[in-house]
Amino acid sequence: MAAKKNKINDFVIRFANVNGTGSASANFLFTKAIFRMGIPVTPKNIFPSNIQGLPTWYEVRVNEKGYLGRREGIDMMVAVNPQSMLKDVKDVIPGGYFMYDSSKKLHAEYMRDDITYLGIPLMHMCNEAYTDARQRQLFKNIIYVGALAALFNIEFNVLEDLLAEQFKGKEKLIPANVKALKLGVDYVHANFKYPLEFRVERRNLLKDKIMMEGNAACGLGAVYAGATVAAWYPITPSTSVVEAFMDYSDEFRVDKITGKRNVAIVQAEDELAAIGMVIGANWNGARSFTATSGPGVSLMNEFLGLAYFAEIPTVLVDVQRTGPSTGMPTRTQQSDIMEAAYASHGDTKHVLLFPSTPKECFDCMLDAFDLSEGLQTPVIVMTDLDLGMNDHVSPPLTFDDKREYKRGKVLDAEALEKIEKFGRYLDVDKDGITYRTLPGTHPSKGSFFTRGTSRDEYATYTEDSAAYQRNMDRLTRKWDTAKTMVPAPQLYQKGNTSKNGILFFGTSQYAAEEAMDILKEEKIVMDAIRLKSFPFTKEVENFINTHDKVFVIEQNRDAQMRSLLMIELNANPNKLIAVLNYDGMPITADNILKQIKSNGTTKIVASFKPSVKSSAKPILKKATKKVAKQSAPKKAAKKPATKKKVVKKVVAKKKPAPKKKVEAKKKVVKKVAAKKPVRKSGRKVAPKRKVAAPKKIVKKVVAKKKVIAKKSNNKKASKKRK
Numbered sequence: 001m002a003a004k005k006n007k008i009n010d011f012v013i014r015f016a017n018v019n020g021t022g023s024a025s026a027n028f029l030f031t032k033a034i035f036r037m038g039i040p041v042t043p044k045n046i047f048p049s050n051i052q053g054l055p056t057w058y059e060v061r062v063n064e065k066g067y068l069g070r071r072e073g074i075d076m077m078v079a080v081n082p083q084s085m086l087k088d089v090k091d092v093i094p095g096g097y098f099m100y101d102s103s104k105k106l107h108a109e110y111m112r113d114d115i116t117y118l119g120i121p122l123m124h125m126c127n128e129a130y131t132d133a134r135q136r137q138l139f140k141n142i143i144y145v146g147a148l149a150a151l152f153n154i155e156f157n158v159l160e161d162l163l164a165e166q167f168k169g170k171e172k173l174i175p176a177n178v179k180a181l182k183l184g185v186d187y188v189h190a191n192f193k194y195p196l197e198f199r200v201e202r203r204n205l206l207k208d209k210i211m212m213e214g215n216a217a218c219g220l221g222a223v224y225a226g227a228t229v230a231a232w233y234p235i236t237p238s239t240s241v242v243e244a245f246m247d248y249s250d251e252f253r254v255d256k257i258t259g260k261r262n263v264a265i266v267q268a269e270d271e272l273a274a275i276g277m278v279i280g281a282n283w284n285g286a287r288s289f290t291a292t293s294g295p296g297v298s299l300m301n302e303f304l305g306l307a308y309f310a311e312i313p314t315v316l317v318d319v320q321r322t323g324p325s326t327g328m329p330t331r332t333q334q335s336d337i338m339e340a341a342y343a344s345h346g347d348t349k350h351v352l353l354f355p356s357t358p359k360e361c362f363d364c365m366l367d368a369f370d371l372s373e374g375l376q377t378p379v380i381v382m383t384d385l386d387l388g389m390n391d392h393v394s395p396p397l398t399f400d401d402k403r404e405y406k407r408g409k410v411l412d413a414e415a416l417e418k419i420e421k422f423g424r425y426l427d428v429d430k431d432g433i434t435y436r437t438l439p440g441t442h443p444s445k446g447s448f449f450t451r452g453t454s455r456d457e458y459a460t461y462t463e464d465s466a467a468y469q470r471n472m473d474r475l476t477r478k479w480d481t482a483k484t485m486v487p488a489p490q491l492y493q494k495g496n497t498s499k500n501g502i503l504f505f506g507t508s509q510y511a512a513e514e515a516m517d518i519l520k521e522e523k524i525v526m527d528a529i530r531l532k533s534f535p536f537t538k539e540v541e542n543f544i545n546t547h548d549k550v551f552v553i554e555q556n557r558d559a560q561m562r563s564l565l566m567i568e569l570n571a572n573p574n575k576l577i578a579v580l581n582y583d584g585m586p587i588t589a590d591n592i593l594k595q596i597k598s599n600g601t602t603k604i605v606a607s608f609k610p611s612v613k614s615s616a617k618p619i620l621k622k623a624t625k626k627v628a629k630q631s632a633p634k635k636a637a638k639k640p641a642t643k644k645k646v647v648k649k650v651v652a653k654k655k656p657a658p659k660k661k662v663e664a665k666k667k668v669v670k671k672v673a674a675k676k677p678v679r680k681s682g683r684k685v686a687p688k689r690k691v692a693a694p695k696k697i698v699k700k701v702v703a704k705k706k707v708i709a710k711k712s713n714n715k716k717a718s719k720k721r722k
Contacts, residue, residue, distance in 0.1 A: 007075070013060050014076070016055065016056075016084050017056050017058065017141075019056040026141035026145050029163075031043045033155075034200055039200055039201075039203050042060070042063075042510075043061075043391055044060075044386070054083075055081050062200065070585065070587070076196075077089070080101050080141075085100070095114065096116070100117070100120075101121065101122040101140075103121045103124045106119070151188055151199070153195035154200060210395075211394070214357075214390075214392065219242065219247075220245075220248050220397065221366055224365075225365050227288060229289075231265075231266040231267075231277035231281070233267065233269070233271045236329045241388070242290075275290055275314070276303055278290045282313045287369050289369075290317070301345075304316075305346060308377055308378060311376040312450070315365075315368045315372050317383065318340055335555070336382065351371055351377060351535070352534040353367065354506045354532055357392060358394040359395045359398075371485060374409075376436060384506060410436055486535065492516070500549045502515075502526050504531070504552075504553040504554070508554060511586070515592040516528055541569050553579040555582060579592055580595070
């Protein structure tokens with residue numbers, strides 16, 4: 001075998017386990033340790049939709065340059081599941097490593113001459129060290145984490161600190177876990193050459209970054225957005241959104257006198273009932289939302305049409321998974337684009353928001369409620385399983401205490417007194433958005449009949465063709481107004497630097513940015529734009545019109561975003577080139593490059609080089625107050641001068657675009673705040689959902705982070721829809 005090159009902070013490791021054996025917490029311990037050492041790391045939990053017994057994988061990418069997308073090829077496989085071992089050994093790249101439980105002899109069909117085998121008798125070691133059957137199973141996972149710590153040069157004291165934080169209040173459990181770690185370390189020291197050429201070295205690249213799941217960020221965002229009602233039916237992979245909202249409400253929405261939550265959380269009998277409750281609560285003036293996935297959106301279609309036509313604010317989080325039908329409930333995809341954009345029969349269009357990071361999940365929830373009430377229409381936050389249920393390194397969550405809720409055009413009693421006759425659907429301002437009232441605002445004025453049937457400007461039922469057409473035309477004007485209110489896309493250059501461009505959205509961002517950098521190294525410069533919302537703004541139309549080819553990167557089979565661009569912008573189909581991934585796994589940079597190059601792009605080289613400034617993303621201005629921050633990595637040793645330039649460049653590239661400043665009338669906000677108080681502490685809040693004392697939130701971060709995926713998909717799977 002050829003000599004191996006050292007790869008510091010740049011490798012992929014995959015754990016092959018049996019679902020339900022307690023491996024998730026051990027694997028996450030490994031991930032958190034690398035994060036605590038200041039090194040960019042991204043895990044992917046690849047689990048089955050049953051409760052236990054089937055194979056499950058946990059894939060971790062470590063990359064010093066900050067590339068957080070999934071990468072093809074496995075450098076190290078930790079195989080402790082006989083069911084998948086044949087597949088697992090084939091997935092290791094030549095020159096890689098295969099760690100396995102050598103308590104039993106490895107079958108001949110698993111042997112390759114181009115990889116290195118690391119056999120550790122995990123079962124025998126546990127049988128000798130522990131007597132309890134459950135402990136033997138659980139600590140087998142901790143032993144291999146200890147072995148990896150020695151092989152990868154992970155600082156042992158970091159692991160000890162994480163265990164101490166994890167078992168605070170249960171200190172009796174710590175010694176047994178530390179013992180298991182040391183068993184693994186000692187075995188490596190006695191039997192293998194260490195550390196491997198694949199290893200980690202402490203850095204300080206993460207600064208104030210946090211590690212958090214997108215679903216938890218959505219739940220916390222709903223709390224800070226002022227939501228007081230959540231109705232939902234559990235479905236993978238969205239359940240943990242409302243679970244997070246519930247737990248954060250226990251933290252921030254508890255009445256000081258009664259000790260009860262100031263929110264209503266209802267588990268409905270199905271998705272149809274859930275969205276109906278949400279629409280009713282919003283009609284009454286509460287801020288309400290639900291969360292679901294593709295099958296749930298299908299059931300909600302008729303009610304979404306009602307909310308669109310009756311013009312009732314509604315917020316929905318769609319955590320997309322593979323379809324159609326049940327599909328693969330625990331695999332990711334971006335395949336609900338068309339369904340969500342045009343949900344319901346007839347001419348309907350819904351506002352969509354596309355977050356890419358946990359921070360953007362938090363921000364999108366704040367924007368979704370403001371947009372929904374401002375436009376009086378459903379707003380759907382389009383995440384996916386990868387973003388929702390996997391932990392991601394993200395900028396810290398921030399909230400400006402000066403931010404005020406935008407309730408939109410809501411008339412109070414004083415305003416109604418000045419109106420001779422209230423018309424619910426009168427377009428007074430000619431922007432398509434009419435004025436509404438809340439129940440009980442005035443004893444005799446402002447009432448109207450809410451209906452899903454055709455009506456005139458005064459909400460009176462009519463089948464008059466002219467009145468119906470006037471209403472539909474007004475809704476079109478409102479859609480045009482929405483284009484000026486939704487988040488603008490992110491452009492990766494100040495001016496065009498190439499005749500070709502790349503367009504992407506959501507979690508495709510990670511792989512797309514990495515692919516762009518690889519193309520630049522090959523002297524292939526391509527402009528790029530990241531969509532953040534639908535309807536499409538003028539910037540999106542201009543980007544497509546000013547490029548000969550635009551590669552549309554998305555994770556579905558039918559190029560749904562490409563179709564949406566053609567329908568809404570009348571874009572030339574010949575210039576929109578689909579770059580697709582629909583195998584249920586997150587898209588990779590290698591996949592993107594292969595598809596782009598297959599279209600002859602390798603022959604297209606920019607005639608001039610973009611400036612350094614134009615290639616960097618705009619730097620996000622943090623709001624005046626932070627609500628969440630992951631505990632920072634421990635102080636690292638001083639970096640070599642040669643590394644400092646690289647770090648600065650990566651950090652600059654990874655900061656997202658600035659958000660629009662939100663303003664609203666003070667008197668409206670005061671009224672809302674009095675009715676639906678939100679605790680605006682301005683403190684930094686950890687992504688850990690259960691916190692003993694609010695003052696200690698900042699300190700309880702990575703180590704005490706709860707893996708929501710385990711609770712919502714493993715223990716409760718038998719009760720949920722698949």
